[in-house]
Amino acid sequence: MTDKQLILGMGLIDGYGGLHGAWRAPHVDPGAYADVDATVRHARAAERGKFTFLFTPDFPAVRGDVEHSTISNLMDPLIQLSAVARETTNIGFVATGSTTFQEPFNTARQFKALDVLSHGRAGWNAVTTSDPAVAANYGRPVADRDERYRRAHEAIRIVQALWGSWQQDAWVKDQEANRFIDPSKLRPINLKGRYLASRGPLAIPPSEQGQPVVFTAGGPSPHLLSIAGRYASGFIAEVWTIEEARAQRELVRNAAREAGRDPDEIKYIPGIITTVAPTVRDGLDRRLKHAGDVIEARLPHLGAMLGIRIRPDRYDEPLTPEQLASAHASPRDPRSSNTLAVARQGWSPRDVLAHGVIDFHPTVVGPGQLHADHLQEWFEAGAADGFWVTPDIYEDGVDAFVDEVVPILQRRGIYPTEYPGTTLRANLGVPHQYGLDPRITETASAVG
Numbered sequence: 281m282t283d284k285q286l287i288l289g290m291g292l293i294d295g296y297g298g299l300h301g302a303w304r305a306p307h308v309d310p311g312a313y314a315d316v317d318a319t320v321r322h323a324r325a326a327e328r329g330k331f332t333f334l335f336t337p338d339f340p341a342v343r344g345d346v347e348h349s350t351i352s353n354l355m356d357p358l359i360q361l362s363a364v365a366r367e368t369t370n371i372g373f374v375a376t377g378s379t380t381f382q383e384p385f386n387t388a389r390q391f392k393a394l395d396v397l398s399h400g401r402a403g404w405n406a407v408t409t410s411d412p413a414v415a416a417n418y419g420r421p422v423a424d425r426d427e428r429y430r431r432a433h434e435a436i437r438i439v440q441a442l443w444g445s446w447q448q449d450a451w452v453k454d455q456e457a458n459r460f461i462d463p464s465k466l467r468p469i470n471l472k473g474r475y476l477a478s479r480g481p482l483a484i485p486p487s488e489q490g491q492p493v494v495f496t497a498g499g500p501s502p503h504l505l506s507i508a509g510r511y512a513s514g515f516i517a518e519v520w521t522i523e524e525a526r527a528q529r530e531l532v533r534n535a536a537r538e539a540g541r542d543p544d545e546i547k548y549i550p551g552i553i554t555t556v557a558p559t560v561r562d563g564l565d566r567r568l569k570h571a572g573d574v575i576e577a578r579l580p581h582l583g584a585m586l587g588i589r590i591r592p593d594r595y596d597e598p599l600t601p602e603q604l605a606s607a608h609a610s611p612r613d614p615r616s617s618n619t620l621a622v623a624r625q626g627w628s629p630r631d632v633l634a635h636g637v638i639d640f641h642p643t644v645v646g647p648g649q650l651h652a653d654h655l656q657e658w659f660e661a662g663a664a665d666g667f668w669v670t671p672d673i674y675e676d677g678v679d680a681f682v683d684e685v686v687p688i689l690q691r692r693g694i695y696p697t698e699y700p701g702t703t704l705r706a707n708l709g710v711p712h713q714y715g716l717d718p719r720i721t722e723t724a725s726a727v728g
C-alpha cells in the first residue's frame with residue numbers, strides 16, 4: 281500500500297479501438313467514426329472507471345491504408361470533445377494541437393474555450409508535427425527540427441501568456457453599476473518572436489482550473505526535453521520496456537529539475553493496449569478473430585525479429601527447443617526481448633503475434649489480474665506515473681477494463697475509488713498555473 285496513486289488516461293485514437301480490425305467486429309458500428317454518441321459512450325465508460333483524461337492524438341490528414349483500416353483520428357478532437365464535455369462531469373480532455381501548423385492565438389482560444397465550458401477539464405498536448413501528409417494539408421514543407429522546436433517554444437509561451445491575459449478578477453459582472461469587465465485587467469501580451477506573434481488579450485475568462493494543462497508527447501530528444509522540462513505537466517510516451525521507461529522518465533524529470541521546477545510536477549505516462557478476457561487463450565482468440573489477417577501478414581517478420589527461420593507450415597506449432605536455443609532479441613528492436621519471452625512460454629508464432637508483441641505499445645492480453653500486475657509493476661518500478669490505455673475495441677473493451685482491472689487496482693490501494701477533484705489539474709495532482717510560469721525565464725530559443 282502506498283500513498284501515491286497511478287493516473288489513467290484513455291487513448292481515443294479513432295472511433296473503434298487499438299486493435300487492427302476493431303471497426304469490423306460484428307458488435308461495432310462501422311460508422312462510429314462520425315457518431316458522437318459512440319464517442320460519448322466510450323468516454324462515459326472511462327469516467328465510470330475514474331479515468332483522469334481522454335487523450336486524442338491528432339494527425340489531420342488522410343494517411344495509411346484507409347481502404348482496409350480506419351482513419352486513425354477523430355474527425356476534429358476539440359469539437360468532438362466539446363460535445364463529450366456536456367455528457368460527462370469529471371473526466372479531463374488532453375487534446376493534441378500542433379505548434380507547427382496552428383496559430384497560437386487559435387490554439388489559446390479554442391483550448392481555453394473548451395476549458396471553460398468543461399469547467400476546468402481541458403489539456404493541450406503540444407506537439408511539433410512533422411508528418412508530411414499534415415504539412416501538405418497546410419501547404420507547407422516540413423521544417424527542420426531546430427526550426428519546429430524554436431517555433432514550439434514561441435507558440436507555447438504565447439498561448440500561456442494569452443491564457444493569463446484576462447486577469448482572474450477582471451470580470452466584474454456588476455449589473456447595478458453597469459460594469460461588465462474592468463478593462464485595465466485585460467492586458468495585451470505583446471509577444472513577438474522570430475516566427476510567431478500575438479498582441480492579445482484573449483477574450484476568455486479563467487476556468488475552474490485557471491487554464492488548460494500543457495502536455496507533450498514523443499521520444500526523449502534534447503529538443504523535446506527542453507519543451508517538456510519547461511512547460512509540460514504531462515508527458516505522453518511510447519515505450520516498450522520497463523528499463524527504457526524508467527530511463528526516459530528520469531530524463532523527463534531531470535529536464536523539469538533543470539528548468540527550476542519540482543520533477544513531481546510532470547507526470548510520465550506511457551501507453552498500453554489492453555485485451556481483457558477470462559483467460560489468455562480467450563483473449564488471443566478475440567484478437568485472432570478480429571485481426572487475424574494482420575497477424576497472418578506479419579508472421580514472416582517474426583523469424584527475422586528473433587534471428588531464426590520459421591517455416592510457414594509451423595506457424596501454429598510452438599517453437600522447437602533448438603529454435604528457442606538459437607533465438608535472440610535484437611538490440612535494435614526494443615520489442616524483441618518481450619517477443620522472445622512470450623515465445624519461450626510455448627506459444628505458437630501466430631499466438632506470439634496475437635499477444636500484440638509488435639503493436640504500437642506494450643499489449644496485455646488476458647484476465648484483469650494480468651493487466652493490474654503489469655500496471656503495478658511499472659508504476660512501482662518508477663517507470664510510470666500513470667498510463668494511457670487504449671482498449672482493443674472500445675465498444676466492450678472499456679467496460680471490461682473498468683469492471684475487471686480497475687477494482688483490482690483499487691483493492692491494491694494504487695488507484696483512486698473517487699475522483700480527487702473536478703478539474704484535470706486536481707485529478708492529475710499538478711499545481712495551479714495562470715499565464716506563464718514565472719519560474720521559466722526566456723531563453724535564446726524562447727520568445728524575445
Ligand SMILES: Cc1cc2nc3c(=O)[nH]c(=O)nc-3n(C[C@H](O)[C@H](O)[C@H](O)COP(=O)(O)O)c2cc1C
Nearest residue numbers: 337338376407408409410425497498499516517518
Ligand atoms: C505517444 C506519441 C504520441 C504522439 N502524438 C502525436 C500527435 O497526435 N500528432 C503529431 O503530430 N505528433 C504526435 N507525436 C509525434 C511527436 O510529437 C513529434 O512530432 C514527432 O515525434 C517528431 O518529433 P521530432 O522532430 O522531435 O522527432 C506523438 C509521438 C508519440 C511518441
